[in-house]
Amino acid sequence: MSATGWTLLLRLGLRRDRVLAPAGIGVLVLMSIASAAATPSLYDGPAERIHAAEAINASPAIVALYGPILDVTSEGELAMTKMTVLYAVFAAVLFVAVVRRHTRVEEETGRTELIGGTAVGRDAPLVAAGVEALLLAGVLGVLTALGNVIGGLDAGGSVAFGLLWGGSALVAAGIGLLTAQLSASARTCAGFAAGAIGVLFVLRAVGDTGPQWVSWLSPLGWNTQVRAYGDTRWWLLLAYPLLALALAGGAVLLRSRRDLGAGLLATRPGPATGSPRLADAFSLAVKVHATTLLLWSVAAAALGVVFGMIAPGVGDLLDNATAQSIIDELGGALVSAILSIVAVVLTYFAATVVGHTARDETDGRVEIVLATGVSRTRWFAATAVLALAGTAWLLVVTGVGLWVGYVAADGPGIGNLVTAALAWVPAAWVVGALAALCLALGARWAALVWVWPAAFLTLSLLGDLLDLPGWLTGLSPYAHVPLLPAASWDWGSAGGLTAVAVVLLGVAWWRFRARDIG
Structure with a gap:
């Protein structure tokens, strides 16, 4: 194994991730703090907390999504219900993205080959990416533990919870290192990693709602079994670094068996001649992102159905006056709260489209397209239209999924759920337009496309938690969305947000x- 020069690559990687890593870790930590601080105030005493925990365990849909509460008397386990598994998945996605960025993306663009022409060793990029993931996982674990203590939870349990989040991140990094060896395409690598995480989530869900031994096959199942805020199984925390080390070792072994820039799985050649339809800029953009849009659509539909099935049972969790008043302040219904989070997640589809276009520019593919009969305006418009229309489509799919799940669970009538999802479209367009503006400013601004959704979500959460001034929380477009179906449709808000999106797109196009291109 030749890893000469890995420290230089590590410094470079940390510099390149100086925005992405702090933003992603910061949002995760803030979400954990918010949950730790807010949950105790929802219940008047231990009896109500135990009742809520038992109600969660009695709902197979909620258990499949969040995992069970093994110690119903533990305040910390109740507070961290969503964080233990579901938000650990978000952390896993962040770490896969970081590892993929410094391994497969670098090879695909040819930069690894250029670096390899110097004194840097063959395995240095792999080692640097792994060490960076280790450092970032440590930061995530420490900050999460401190944040949960600040939020009022037990110190020992908070340390264990920080360790299991850091361990989950390490396992995700190992998955990223391993899948980076399989395909020469960065997009396919991301698909393999997403599929692996999805399988682990499904195994955990099956084990938590069926044969319990199945959940032990997944590191996400270990998150619950650690019992951070109960009778903590400290020995189980050792399994995370051991699995991550095994995955990293497998990645090094596979790296030695393939050529630089290639993958272990052969790339399928395309057709000898392109379709005439691809002569149009929009058709080309749709072709490039068709698989991504399909996967996002399936995920949005599945989320909608699952959350729709959960929504009718929320009354069992919130049957006291204090909890109900807080939920009323947050939107009056669980569906409104669900959409407020899902809308932010789906906005990242627009970020994905714009970010891919930015990479096309830096890699020189845009110049090839513009050398044909495609004008700058048509090329830019194709990206903007696909980003905004795709996000609107995904929200519609989510609304339909919510309706299907809600009806399947025999929930009471609460209004049109598709309309409730559509209410978030103008706000999502504003964030998508900001991403397009970043693209228009230049490739070096492209990293900000991933920051806007998380920044606005964090601003909204902190606004409720810290009672920030209205003008400050009002900077988030999500703050101006009427929380349907609990509230009524507001044409003024929808029109105003749409107008802001149009203005931002106009400035971006100008x-x-x-x-200059590139």
Whole structure:
């Protein structure tokens, strides 16, 4: 194994991730703090907390999504219900993205080959990416533990919870290192990693709602079995680094068996001639992102159905006046709260489209397209239209899924759930337009496309938690969305947000047409 120069690559990687890593880790930690601080105030005493925990365990849909509460008397386990498994998945996605960025993406663009022409060793990029993931996982674990203590939870349990989050991140990094060896395409690598995480989540869900031994096959199942805020199984925390080390070792072994820039799985050649339909910029954009949009659509539908099935049972969890008043302040219904989070997640589809276009520019593919009969305006418009229309489509799919799940669970009538999902479209368009503006400013601004959704979500959460001034929380477009179906449709809000999106797109187009490509 030749890893000469890995420290230089580590420093470079940390510099390149100076926005992505702090933003992602910061949002995760803030979400954990918010949950730790808010949950105790929902219940008047231990009896109500135990009742809520038992109600969660009695709902197979909730257990499949969040995992069970093994110690119903534990305040910490109740507070961290969503964080233990579901938000650990979000942490896993962040770490896969970081590892993939410094391994497969670098090879795909040819930069690894250039670096390899110097004194840097063959395995240095792999080692640097692994060490960076280890450092970031440590930061995530420490900050999460401190944040939960600040939020009022037990110190020992908070340390255990921080360790299991850091361990989950390490396992995800190992998955990223391993899948980076399989395909020469960064997009396919991301698909393999997402599929692996999805399988682990499903195994955990099956084990938590059926044969319990199945959940032990998944590191996400270990998150619950650690019992961070109960009778903590400290020995189980050792399994995370051991599995991560095994995955990293497998990645090094596979790296030695393939050529630089290639994958272990052969790339399927495309057709000898392209379709005439691809002569249009929009058709080309749809072709490039068709698989991504399909996967996002399936995920949005599945989320909608699952959350729709959970929603009718929320009354069992919130049958006291204090809890109900807090939920009323947050939107009056669980569906409104669900959509407020799902809408932010789906906005990342627009970020994905714009971010891919930015990479096309830095890699020189945009110049090839513009050398044909495609104008700058058509090329830019294709990206913007696909990003915004795709996000609107995903929200519609989510609304339909919510309706299907809600009806299947025999929930009482609460209004049109598709309309409730559509209410978030203008806000999502504003964030998508900001991403397009980043693209228009230049490739070096492209990293910000991933920051806007998380920043606005964090602002909304902190606004409720810290009682921030209205003008400050009002900077988030999500703050101006009427929380349907608990509230009524507001044409003024929808029109105003749409107008802001149009103005931002106009400024983006004006700036883009005046700057140099690349």
